[in-house]
Every structure is written in C-alpha cells, then in structure tokens.
Amino acid sequence: MSSVAKIPAPGLMNSPEFRLLIIAVAVFGLMSALSPDRFLSAQNMTSMAFQFPEFAILALAMTLAMMTGGIDLSVVGVANLSAVSAALLLANVAGPEATGAAGVFWLGLAILLALSIGAAAGFINGVLVAKFGLPPILATLGAGLVFTGLAVAFTGGSAVMGFPTAIAVIGNETVFGVPVPLILFAVLAYALHVLLTRTPFGLKVTMFGANPRAAFFAALDIDRIILKVYTIAGMFSAVAGLVIMSRANSAKADYGSSYLLLAVLIAVLGGVNPYGGYGRVIGVILAVLSMQFLSSGLNMLGVSNFARELIWGALLIFVMVINVVDWQALRRRR
C-alpha cells in the first residue's frame, strides 16, 4: 500500500503457465532420468493416459468454481452419486445380459441419467450459494455430504457391480490408439477453454470473480452466473464419475476420496486464483501432466502412497507461496 503498485510485465516468462511448463518438463526429465526404461515405455505412457483424466476432469470443475472466487468441495460427492445412480440402473434394470444394441441403449440412458443428476446436484449447490447466500465452502461441504450420504444410503455402502459390457467403452477402450478417457478430457478442457475465453458468459464469470462488487454495480445477473457455474461444474463431475465407474467396472460411495485434495491442488497449481478472476485451462492441463508424471514416477521408484500424499501437500503449499506474490500484486491493482 505504501509503495506504488508495480504492474508485472505481461511477458511470457512471467506468466504462471510458463513456470508450469518448466515444472512439467523438469518432472518429466527427472523421472525419465531416474528410471528411463520403465518411465519412458509405451506401456507407461498408455497407462498414464488412462489414469489422469478422471481427476483432471474434477480439476476442471474446480477451476470453474474457483474462477468465481468460490470453491466446489462436493465434486467427488457429485461424481459418486451420479456414478452410483447410473450403476444401479445398469446393474438392476439393464443387467449384465444386455449386449449389442440393448447394451448401447442402456449405456446412453445411464450417461443421460448421470449427467442429469450431476446437473441437478450442481444446480442445488448454485441455489445454496446464489439464493441462500451461503459461503461456497459451506454450501458445497454440506451438499457434498448429502450427495455422498445419498450414495451410501442407495447402496448400503457397498459397491454396485454387474454392468453390460458396453460400459467398458468409457473407461477402457481406445479410438485410433487414443484412450477414450483422454478424449473426453480433451473435449471438456477445450470446451471449458472456449467457454471461458470466447463467450460472453466466460467474460462475465471472469469479471464477477475479479470483483463481485463491480460486477453487481455493472448490473450483471450474478445469481444466474453462479447457478450456471455450479451446474456446469456438477455435470463435469458426473462425467468424471462415469469414467471412474467404467474403469473400476463398479460404483461405490467412497471411490476417489483422495481426488478432492488433488482437484484443488491441480487447480491452484495450474495458476487458478482461489480468490477468483484468473485461471487458464492450459495451466490446469500442465498442472495435471506434472502431477501424473510425478505420481507415476514416484510409483516406479517404489515410493509409498502415503509419501505421495506428503509430496502433493508440500507441492501445493510451495506453489501457493510462489504464486501469492503475484496475487498480492493483482489485488493491489484493484
């Protein structure tokens, strides 16, 4: 406040995305050097491409919520509720006997059901934030418990299994050698990028996130923006839920419970400002890649899951400390 705010040069070198590119390349290089024959193998590349889309899609949902200065702590709950609902339909109504055209029909119906539930759950989050004025942390925390709780109640806490074989397409198949989950992630990432940068809605989201007060005085329909943001986030989470369901060939209320931290971590690592107003999809993609390289590499080096959790947490704090200097500059400019 005492010193005149220095506006950082918008050069390539200064952007958080460039720093991320360096991090991603450095992690990739380090892991390649440490275990070259295993990390660089085609098998590892394919398995990584199957692994990351499920939490990467959750990170995209988180990114959208964070753009408004909010947060969505219910992403995993929404994903599991959607997956469990779709799974109950597939296992109890369709059954594993449904093959061929019938299988495809039920798959389509299950996807529709999961997406509708995701949208409805997201809409509920949006209503709680926009209409009831609850802080996003509290709204999505409470709603997330309800969604997870419903998934537990529907299944009695056990896994739902026994789907038509067509379900494997979402999580386990490849198209021209490209894993389907990766294609889904790419499509959603591109869609979010276009939504945020090329549409009036994206501009409004950014403006609201950067300064809610100014957005209010600029007569933006804030309630509508928030409702849409959380509904879209809910639908993204539902897609992630479907991928998880297909890959595990089952659905359960507590799958992917570590993904919440991971989604927040990736969004923040990707340069998204948790105070709102700044975030780029390319940053999130680079952050996802860094995390997956790190995760797979550590796995090959025989590092335990617990140590990986420790490293993720440390990385999140480290990146925040670096970024906070930039955000302080941003906030001073306001």
Place this chain on the structure above:
Amino acid sequence: MSDLLKRNETLVALVIVAFCVVATLADPLFFTVTTLSDLLRASIVIGILAVGCMLVLVSGGIDVSFTAVAVFAMYATTIFTLGVWPDMPWPLVFLLSMGIGAALGAFNALFIAGFGLPTLIVTLATLSIFRGFLLTFVGSDRISALPPEMRNFSRMVVARGTTEAGNFYALPWAFAALVAVIVLTWFILQRTMLGRSIYALGGSVESARRIGVNVRATQIFVYVYVGALAGLAGILHGAMGRMADPFSLVGLELSVIAAVVLGGARLTGGYGTITGTLLGVGLIVLVQNSLIVLGIPSSWQTATIGLLILLGTGIPAYQAKRAAARAG
C-alpha cells in the same frame, strides 16, 4: 425474547429436545443414565476438537487439518514414550502430545499468518502433509500395547455403576479435560483482550488492525492453540480407545466443522459461542449414535448430517440475505 428465538443455539437446542422426546417414545430404554454416559463419552474428543475449530472460525479462517494434527500428536507421543521413557507419568504424556500439536499448529500459522495464504487451502495441504509424514516416517502400525500410565489413565472414572435394569454406565476422567478446555476457552474469549481481538479479527481484519490489534500475533495464537487442543484430543482418543491407531480420526473433520457451524459460528468470521458449539456437538453425537432409535437406518447418517448443516446454516443465511435486501 424474539431475539432468543432467532438464535441458532435455541434452534439446535429445540431439535435436540425433539430428538430425545421422539427417541424416548420410540424406545423407552433411550432415556437412561447408560445412554447419557455413552453420549457424554462420545462427545469428549469431538467436543475438544470443536471448541478449537470454533476459535478458528471466529477468527475468520477455517481449519481442516486438526484431525491430522491430533492423530500425529497422539501417535508420535506414544512412539516416543514407549521408546524413551515407558513409565512417563500421564500428565507429561499429555503435555508432550499438546506440545507436538502446538508445533504443528505453528506450522499452519507460518503459512497463514506469515504468507497470508487462504486458510482452507493451507490446511487442506497440511492435512495431507501431516498424515503423509506420519504414515511414511513415524509409522503405520496400530499399537495396542500403550504405555502403562496411559492405560492407568483410561481406567480412572468419575462415576461408574449399574442401573436397576442392569445396564452398566461409566464416565471417565477424560471428561474433565473437556470441561477444562471449555472453561479455559470461555475465559480467553470473554475475559481477555486476546479473545476480543480474535472476534475483532473475524469481523474485519482491516478494522481490527486500525484499532490496534496485532493481527499476525492473534492469528498465530489461534492456530497454535487449536493445534494444542488437537494434541490433547488425540491423546485422549488414544488412551480411551486403548489403542494408538495412525489411521483413526482423519475424516472426522467434516463432522466437527458441521457441529461448529450448526452451533451458529459463521465461516465469514466474527460469530461463534461456546454454548452453540457444545449444542452442535450434542446434536452431531446424537445423530452419530442414536439415529437408529428413530427408525432411520445408519446408512442415512452422512446424508442427515449434511442436511442438518444445510438447514441449520441455510435458514439464518437466507433470513440475513432477505433482511439485507429489505434494508436496500
């Protein structure tokens, strides 16, 4: 009078009374000393954690790492005691655990007060750091051979006996720790400048700074104090369960936060009372232990807690929003 009716505390108290009435009608055995002592015992650990969590919310932050702090302090203390001085008197064991908790709290404070990072993201990160460090470097085995002094402590009871119907009841001395924490925290919040600074900080950081509150020192105190309370809750949990389990407690944080917000503390800071927090703890403990008496299957427990949070915080928030809209 109308003021009293609008408060969260009143609402929660009414829900608790209604719950107990319905539960007693459904099952007369519910209204016994045995149930009461079970519920009181279940509320010791969650109550101490909730009081600490309330302090953080009042100061305008949020802490999700305290369960990891608790389990870290408990497990590290047990390992250290067993390895270095197995006969360490239990007051020292408790102090050691609180000291470890306070140190971990200081780690949180470093990033929150020092770098000004958002509290949710810092504590989400430290939750996995503490837990990851504990399970990787300290140990991941459950220890049931606790130091003898901890076992002795767990046998000390305030009251024990058998009801006429032949049901056993016992209230351990650990309950005194909860009472002590409540009294101390009440004193700090209501009778010291420090306590008033915490409320001021939660109301508005900038205003607090301008009336001369040392923002950084106050924040550091809050997170260190919460860490120490978590250390105490952790070691009590270990002693009462007669087992040091490094996988326990983590996951409880959402229920604790639920109890605190149900009791009227606001995430935006500046609001929160001990009475409200204890009532919130009471309701959550009831839901966790006695939902089945009302005929609701226990698989609906998570959904019920979530719904209670949304109702308990949504209604006041909605009223506040409407009042603000009317005021223009």
